[in-house]
Amino acid sequence: MKYVEAPGEFDKPGTALFLAGGITGCPDWQRDAVRQLEELGCEATVLNPRRTSFPQDDPRAHDAQVSWEYAALLRTDVILFWFCAETVQPVVLYELGFHAARSDTVLVVGSHPQYERRRDVVAQLARARPDITVLDSLPATVRAAAAQTAVLPVHSLGAPRTSRSAGPVA
Structure with a gap:
């Protein structure tokens, strides 16, 4: 496994x-x-x-972070979404909606059972991407995402992908 932390470069095949x-x-x-x-x-x-x-005192850091995330999300093969119970996470909800509308994106979505907007995540995904089951724990979500990466064809980051569903993997 290769690990890249924002704002690192990630031009690597695979x-x-x-x-x-x-x-x-x-x-x-x-x-x-x-x-x-x-x-x-x-x-x-x-x-x-x-x-x-995170350089809190650098006014450019926020824009650089958003730019890195936006570009990375568009170029990635599998997006693992996790909604913890501690906060609503409005930006993550926006990102989920945006990427759920992209049929070429493999999504694996999990939510803590106590996440206050869980019912909304489940209801909206049931309509936008009925092939996706919202999982109940981080370990189950991680396992499902790992399984999705194992079945995708290897390519260079940013290359076109074929459409795939990310159904539940226990």
Whole structure:
């Protein structure tokens, strides 16, 4: 597995997996997801938007972060969405809606059972992408995402993908 943290470069052939979900006001679930992916032997390039150190005093840092995430999400093969219980995460909800509308994007979506907008995530995905089941735990979501990376054809990041559904994988 290759690991890339924002704002790192990730021009590498192979399958890419983006860890989409809350950062501000959320536990570092990305660290747990990366550890679990390593334990599963995932061979994808894992793109993590959560930086070890974010330069809060740099006014350009926010725009650079948003630009990196936007570009990475458009170029990745599998997007793992995780909604933790601690906060609503409106930007992540927007990103889920945007990428759910893209039929060429493999999405794996999980939500903590206590996430306050879980019913909305489930209801909206049932209409936009009925092939996607919202999973109940981070480990189940990570396993499903790892399984999706294993079945995708290898290509260069940014190359066109064929349409795939990401159904539940236990």
